[in-house]
Amino acid sequence: MVMPNPVAARWVLVDTGPLYAYLDRKDPDHPKAVTGFVGYRAESRPLYVTNYILAEAHALVLNRLGYFASRSFLQAALEDFNVVRATAVDELRAWEIVKGRVDRPFTYCDAVTVAVMERLGIPLAFSFDTRLRELG
Numbered sequence: 001m002v003m004p005n006p007v008a009a010r011w012v013l014v015d016t017g018p019l020y021a022y023l024d025r026k027d028p029d030h031p032k033a034v035t036g037f038v039g040y041r042a043e044s045r046p047l048y049v050t051n052y053i054l055a056e057a058h059a060l061v062l063n064r065l066g067y068f069a070s071r072s073f074l075q076a077a078l079e080d081f082n083v084v085r086a087t088a089v090d091e092l093r094a095w096e097i098v099k100g101r102v103d104r105p106f107t108y109c110d111a112v113t114v115a116v117m118e119r120l121g122i123p124l125a126f127s128f129d130t131r132l133r134e135l136g
Contacts, residue, residue, distance in 0.1 A: 005121030012040055013048045013117055014081065015127035016109075019057040023073060024065060029128050036126050047126075048082045050116050052109045090115040106131055 021033035040047060049057075054077055062070035077083075086094075094111035110131060117125065 008121040009123060010043075011046050011048055011120070011122045011124070013050070013084075013113065013122045013125045014053070015113065015125055015129060016053050016057045016060060017128035018126050019049070019053070019073075019077070020060050020064075021128070023061060023069065032128070040126065046082060047080070048084050048120075048122065049077065050113055051083055051085045052112045054078075054081075054083060056109050084116055084120065086112045086116055087119070090119060093118065104131060 017029060018033040018036055021027040021029035022037060024030060027033075037047075054074075057077070058070055058074050061073045090112055093115035094108055097111035097114055098106055098108055110129065113125065116122070
């Protein structure tokens with residue numbers, strides 16, 4: 001059972017989609033990403049990413065926007081976001097989530113995100129992924 005964390009009630013876990021869309025002005029979700037980040041910053045909400053999301057977003061930026069964009073992204077992300085490392089318990093919980101989603105497959109990265117949110121009591125994910133919103 002996850003205990004409520006009153007401190008984490010203001011935290012936002014940021015998914016890969018908004019991170020990438022914010023950087024790529026050609027991405028159809030770019031305006032939503034900008035609006036979301038501006039809004040969360042205006043509300044002084046702490047923004048978190050998992051080490052899995054950071055790795056996934058870095059790979060996406062590297063493959064689509066190139067080395068220099070990926071390097072700048074990683075430097076900014078490490079400075080601007082709170083990075084939460086997934087634990088072994090999170091990874092086991094993620095495996096349970098993946099095994100249990102036969103009807104609608106879930107990526108391991110997304111399952112780790114859900115597990116971390118459960119563990120820390122983070123109520124909100126900034127994500128464009130409908131599957132993540134189903135569990136979160």
